Amino acid sequence: MAGIYFHIPFCKQACHYCDFHFSTSLKYKEELLLALKNEFIQRKNYIESSTIESIYFGGGSPSILKPSDIQTLIDSVHQFFDVASDAEISLEANPDDLYSEKVKGFKNTDINRFSIGIQSFFDEDLKWMNRAHTSQEADACIKRVQDAGFENITCDLIYGFPLLTEDKWAQNIDTLVEFDVPHLSCYGMTVEPKTALAKFIKVGKTAPMSETQAAKQFIQLIKKLEENHYTHYEISNFAKNNHFAQHNTNYWKGVPYLGIGPSAHSFNGSSRSWNISNNALYIKKVGNREKYWEEEQLSxxxxxxxxxxxxxxxxxxxxxxxxxxxxxxxxxxxxxxxxxxxxxxxxxxxxxxxxxxxxxxxxxxxxxxxxxxxxx
Ligand code: SF4
CATH class of the missing domain: 1.10.10.920 (Arc Repressor Mutant, subunit A)
Structure with missing residues (x-):
């Protein structure tokens, strides 16, 4: 058992709270896709050849890519590994990318699970976070993905930030419950150093996060979702009808995975490695077959x-x-x-x-x- 993770380091705009590795310029997109394929060939032996149970496209915003680009990467996995017939193949997607043509395009790929970054159904919150989508797009994309026949969907929500009242938080959860989304990942807002959010708090443009508010909303979340028959199977994750995320569960259970792309991490049971977080350097080093990762043996x-x-x-x-x-x-x-x-x-x-x-x-x-x- 093993998993493959592809990091797609592009986003339309920078969310104020985000400290993941991404670029808002698509300038090196083609070169990067080629580098991903080459890294996969160069580093495939990091994990022992075993059956792949999960392929995960994270980022960044993988939904920014064409479905055919994503399928090409999936095909590379098939070329070198046995992929289980029921493997979970997930793609992180932003609502503004999930327009009709795009969703139809993904229907022609092996993607069988969407992880949609909703975060909130309120425009004022999305604006405060600097998300690229609107509340209307958040709503419409879930329907569109479900209508296209994707049943395995997870949505992300964020709680514990100054604008989010208990009433709004309840409405956000209720909306996903009403959509019958079978899996939810809900995270308390964290303030990472060097983000715009950290700066705004420092200069008094926004209030700091309140631990008391986050704790209250976490309790509210658990209560509401348990009432609606979701299993709280990990601190931030809830699933209905056994829709546990294969990718995340493997990670929590110590299953090896190979991470491809700038900033991606890998784990093979005895060591951990992480790639450089710079698109241009990553592309150059993969092309020259220079080392682009650091590795530590786990004690x-x-x-x-x-x-x-x-x-x-x-x-x-x-x-x-x-x-x-x-x-x-x-x-x-x-x-x-x-x-x-x-x-x-x-x-x-x-x-x-x-x-x-x-x-x-x-x-x-x-x-x-x-x-x-x-x-x-
Ligand atoms: S879309 Fe995701 S990865 Fe991109 S900036 Fe926003 S939170 Fe970060």
Whole structure:
């Protein structure tokens, strides 16, 4: 089992909160597509040849590309790997890119899942975020994608920013519930350094994010979605009728993946690597077969901590038998000892040899994980 990730580093405009790697110029688009194909050939052996269960186009905005460009990349994967017949093949898309012709075009590709960046159904919020789409486009694109026969859809929403009242947040969630979207990813607004948002807060143009508001809206989200039969299977992810995201779940379960494109990360079980975050340099180095990535061998501490961080955030929790098998009895006992204060405060439960977050614990997931980490 393994996954392939393609990073498409282009966006129409820069969202104020975003610190992903992308360029708003499509100047090197053709060269970049060629470099992606070449990198795939050059680095395919980073992961052991195994069946590919998930192909994911992220970014950036992959929906900016022509469907035929996306299919060419999918074809390259088929050329070198066995792709499972039921593989999840996802594409991140922005509402303004999902016009009729484009959606029809994607129907002729192997894409079988859309991840749509809605973020909010209110124009004032979209403007504040500097998103390229309008609320009307957000609404229309979901319908268009569903009408075209795509059933496997996930939508992103953001909460915890100054303009978002509880009433608006409830309406955003309700809209997706009414559309019967089977998967939602919902993120609290974070302020990353060097973003426009960080600058606006610094100069007083916008209020800072409130942790209290984010916590309230997170609780509101869980309640609403659980009432509507969504399973809260990871801190930021909710699915109906087992529409769990294969790509994300593999990542949380430590399945190897090969990341292609500028800034893409890869993981093969024993090491992690990440590509340079510069389109022009990436294209040049791939073309010259120079090294364009950095790599680190993961220590036992790294692997242990990563395992804790990713599994604690999921509904499956930390399986103590897995910890014992992978790291040994001493580490399992260490973990149980460190978990005691959180078990006492009912932030964690321990059942059937598994540690899981309680509802209270979900609000402190990252803090609890960091307290369970091994420190070198
Ligand atoms: S569309 Fe996505 S990747 Fe592009 S700037 Fe906005 S948040 Fe970042």
């Amino acid at each position: 036992l501490y790294d692997r242990f901590n990563e395992n804790i961080m990713t599994s604690l955030r999921t509904m499956w929790g930390i399986d103590l038998n897995t910890i014992k098998t992978k790291f040994g009895e001493t580490y399992k006992n260490y973990l149980l000892k460190e978990a005691q204060p959180f078990l006492a405060k009912k932030h964690l439960t321990s059942k059937k040899n598994t540690l899981k977050l309680t509802s209270k614990g979900k609000l402190l997931a990252d803090y609890i994980a960091s307290e369970l980490f091994l420190i070198e």
